[in-house]
Amino acid sequence: MSDTAVHGQEQPNQEQAQEQAQEQPPREQAQEQTREQIRTRRRAAHRTATRALSRAGWHGTLRERLTRLMEAAPEVYDLDEPGDVYGNRVVAALEDRVAALLGTEAAAFFPTGTMAQQVALRCWAARTGDPTVALHALAHPELHERNAFSQVSGLRPVRVTSEPRLPTAAEVRDFEEPFGALMLELPLRDGGFVLPTWQELTETVEAARGRDAVVHFDGARLWETTEHFGRPLDEIAALADSVYVSFYKSLDGFSGAALAGPSTLVEEARTWRHRYGGMVFQQFPAALSALVGLERELPRLPEYVRHARVVAAALREGFAAAGLPWARVHPEEPHTHEFQVWLPYDPDVLAEAAVRQAEETGTLLFADAWVARGPDVAATEVTVRSAGLEWTADDVRTAVADFVARLNG
Secondary structure: OOOOOOOOOOOHHHHHHHHHHOOOOOHHHHHHHHHHHHHHHHHHHHHHOOEEOOOHHHEEEEEEEEHHHHHHHHHOOOOOOOOOOOOEEEEEEEEHHHHHOOOEEEEEEOHHHHHHHHHHHHHHHHHOOEEEEEEEOOOOHHHOOOOOOHHHHEEEEEEEEOOOOOOOOHHOOOOOOOOOEEEEEEEEEOOOOOOOOOOHHHHHHHHHHHOOOOOEEOOHHOOOOOOOOOOOOHHHHOOOEEEEOOOOOOOOOOEEEEEEEEEHHHHHHHHHHOOOOOOOOOOHHHHHHHHHHHHHHHHHHHHHHHHHHHHHHHHHHHHOOOOOOEEEEEEEOOOOOOOEEOOOOOHHHHHHHHHHHHHHHHOOOOOOOOOEEEEEEEEEEOOOOOOHHHHHHHHHHHHHHHHHHHHHH
C-alpha cells in the first residue's frame, strides 16, 4: 500500500508530493492537504499512544535508534574491531550469517532489495539466454519499482496471474510463452501477505523447473514464513535457485538486503552490484542493525505470527458484534504476522477515526494508512510485533467497539 511509510521506498518523496499537489484542481488539493494533516497526526500518534499492535523502530528519533543499536550491537559483533571498507569485516560477517541461515553457498549484502533483485535476475538472464521473468501482477517490482526491471536491467516481466494468491503449478506449467526465470514473492504483500501451502509451493517450483526455468524467491519477508510452512528457513530457501531477503521489514534493521545462492552467482552479483552503484564505502550501521535483528527479532517472529491469528480472530468478532454490514480480515487466519483489514467506508473517514481514537484514548488499533479499494471501501495493513503480544482478544474487541463507535458517531 503505497500511501504508507512503513515500507519507506514505496512512498513518494516530498518534491514529488508537491509537484502532484500543484497539478491538482483546488478540490483535490484541499483533500490532499487534509490527508497530509492526518498523516502528520498519525505519526504523532505512533509516538504518544500507550498501546499499539506494532512499534517499528523506524518511528523512533535518531537518538532513540542509535541508543538502541549501541545497547544491542555488542551482543552480535566486537565493536572494538575496525569498521568495514567496501563490504568487508562486519558486512562480510553478516553475509556469512545469512548464508548459514538460508543454507546457501554464499550471500552478498546490497543497499536495497530493488538493486538485489535486478542484479539476481539479470545474472540469471545471461545464463539462461532469456530475459523474460514470469511473476505475479501484484509483485513488488510491478507495483513499487517504476518499471526498473525493463527500464534499467533489460528484463521483460510477464504476469502469470493477477489473482490475490501465489501462482499455481497449473498456471506456471500452462503459461503461453517461454520464460527464463520465475519470481515468487513470499509472502505476497499486496495480495494480503499470503502464502501457498508447502505442497502448492513445491509443485509450482517443480512446474517451473519442468520448463527449464530458474526459480528466484523475492523473500523480503521470508523470515516470517517458517510458522506457516512448518519448515526451517534453509529448507524453504533450498527450493529456489536464489533468494533475496530484507533486513528492515521483518527484522527492524536500518536498511539493506542480501542476495543468497550459489557462490558463482553471488560473485557475479558482486560485480554487478558495483556497476549499479551499490559498492558503498561503509555500511556498518545497517550491517550491525541487521545482525541485531537476526539475533533478537528473528527468533520471535513465529510468536508474532501466532498472536496475529489471535488478533485477527478478535477483529472479526469485534466487527460482527459492532453490527457493521460487512468487514473482511484477509486472510482469515494470517499466514504471517501481517494481514489486511477491509471495511465499507471512505478511507478518509477510517483514517480520521483511527487517529482520533489514538489521540483521545492512547490506543492505536490501526496504525497504517487506509487505501481506497472501491467506492466507500478501504483497506489497511495490520502488523503484530512485540508490543502487540500484550493485547488479549478482549482488548482487541474492546478497541474495535470504540473504533466503530467513532465511525458511526
